[in-house]
Amino acid sequence: MSHTRLVRCLGVALVLAAGPVRAASDQVPAVLVDDFSYLDTSGEPVDQTAAHQRRLQDFVAGLRRDVAADARLRPVSPRCSPSCPSEASSDARLQMAAEAGATVVITGGVQKLSTLVQWARAAAIDVATRRVVFDKVFTFRGDSDEAWERAEIFVSRQVRDALSAPEPIRLALLPFELDDTSAGAALGESEADRKELQEATQAVRRVLAQSGRYRLVEPAGEPGQALRACDDCEARAARALGAQQSLLGIVRRIGRTEYVIGFRVRRADTGALVASGDSGLRLGANDSWSRGAARLVRERLLGSGDSER
Template sequence: MSRATTALALAAALATAAAGLAAPALADQRVAVPGFEFTDGSGEVRDQRAAHTAQLALFDETLRAMLEEGGLDVAVPDCNGPCSPDGTSFEAMAAATRATGSNLLLVGALHKISTLIGTIRVTLIDLDADKTICIRSLTYRGDDAEAWTRAAEFTASDVLKACFGGATS
């Protein structure tokens, strides 16, 4: 076997071994995921608060399920009420996160820009290191349950890849 062939075989073996180690490391990560926030800046006249509340609950449920399917151990922190950056102090969110057995907190918000365009901002915080370790800014299209479900699926896939270095299923 030539040196080049040996080097390629060794690199392939190391990549295979590393891939085998990546899944358990991802599976060992417990992350607290409170409900995301939503704001509507579209200026539409029709009152859509009830629909958006239902779609946000669907987004949260889908996001958590997809993160779990991707290998994370997801917990929902209990802040004695809504647990969100807008309505809860950071100290209370950190305490609720630690109460789940996690030191990782994933928070986010959706903002409807126009009738069919929105943004999603996601932040992953390592409470033990006291620092933000990943920030993602994404966009989505549509304003119905199907669009918000797709947005949650894409958000989970992006977070798994960008913030945890994991492959999605």
């Protein structure tokens, strides 16, 4: 069963355009945890409705306790609580959340697929813009009190961390440069080289944009000089763009089919190195630069957990 079908089965109203994992407000998010739905499609002959409803209520109660205990969030409850209409439309429920002063609603549902496998879907919706700011399906095994408790702890942590994510870093993405040390370096950059450098920059742009960690700003045109050999050029370019950090990618060509891809991230205010990485020696034509660059940044920058500004 697809995740889209899971949404329909659970009755979770996620018809909004997905966006980055952030609440609309820069203040502490006011969070309302709505009721979750439950669907059993396991086909088991024993009626477990009562047990499932109890575990579902405990699951939602656990989410509400976690939100209340999290200093990064502020819990709110609808005025009709604890007797809000369960069959209210998604629009009505968002209106109830708005009247309660919520900026974000956490909602979702659980579906039992078999004796051992269940899906839990959790989503967070920005009340003002009706934009989905978090949406994820989790798989957990078992249908016992212990299994549900473990699932709630994991889901709760994921949602709360997403809602309290820091403001994206303003990053100046500078065009990739070629450092040609091969025997043919005297021939200069070819049109194919320039095209593949642009492709590498585009590939890294997509990876960074999808991460939600950075807000990209870019130069309006090509730089007038190579930045890789200039001590302060990267930082100055970032400052001119109003960025907090800069990222410069460099492809060092050793032979016609041998190259190393590297990147470095610097602070705009001091020029201090924040992060760097290189791919090690790679073999391939220049049309593989973009794939290598995207993979390197994904693994060595986005996987590092760096958040220094």
